[in-house]
Amino acid sequence: MKLFRLLVHQKNFSDEDLIINPKDLPEAKTGDIVEIYHPPPENEKGKKAEEEFPRLLLQIKTLSEDSLQSRSKNEDTLSVEQSIATTFLLKIYNIVSVRIVNPADVALDSMELTFKDQYMGRSEMWRLKNHLTNTCMYINKKIEFCGGAIRCQVYEMWAQGERVACGVVTEDTKIVFRSSTSMDLL
Structure with a gap:
């Protein structure tokens, strides 16, 4: 330290x-x-x-x-x-x-990304996951990929069963993609 x-x-x-x-x-x-x-x-x-x-x-x-x-x-x-x-x-x-x-000590179990006003197919999601592997994420981080064609934001993250504010994406991290465009609250 x-x-x-x-x-x-x-x-x-x-x-x-x-x-x-x-x-x-x-x-x-x-x-x-x-x-x-x-x-x-x-x-x-x-x-x-x-x-x-x-x-x-x-x-x-x-x-x-x-x-x-x-x-x-x-x-x-x-x-x-x-x-x-x-x-x-x-x-x-x-x-x-x-x-x-050590990145293994701060590895994320899962992470939720939100995107809005765009379409993301499974291939873009797969490419984005590969791009994010071995990188550090924090809450509300804005991510641009493919020259800005894919834009999303970190919404929530979990590690060792608890919500965390930051962590490292590994091969084992599960990424959930959510479209905020389709979320309608009544």
């Missing part, structure tokens, strides 16, 4: 969900899954602290030394896309704990 100062960025700055300098986390490599969370205060430990300080899982997609410059020479920083940081209650400029996790 290593401590970093949290910064945020907009999608127009970078399409990446996570920007981290490889000098700050030398053991990291492309494809690794990292867990990011605010460490609970010393006087708060246990389940309650876990609920108040949710944990975010993100995948390192690129490592570039010039992508993120530290504000201070002696301080390690990382940047998370702003909407993700807001969803997971990560406070900007605060200290966060970061550790590399």
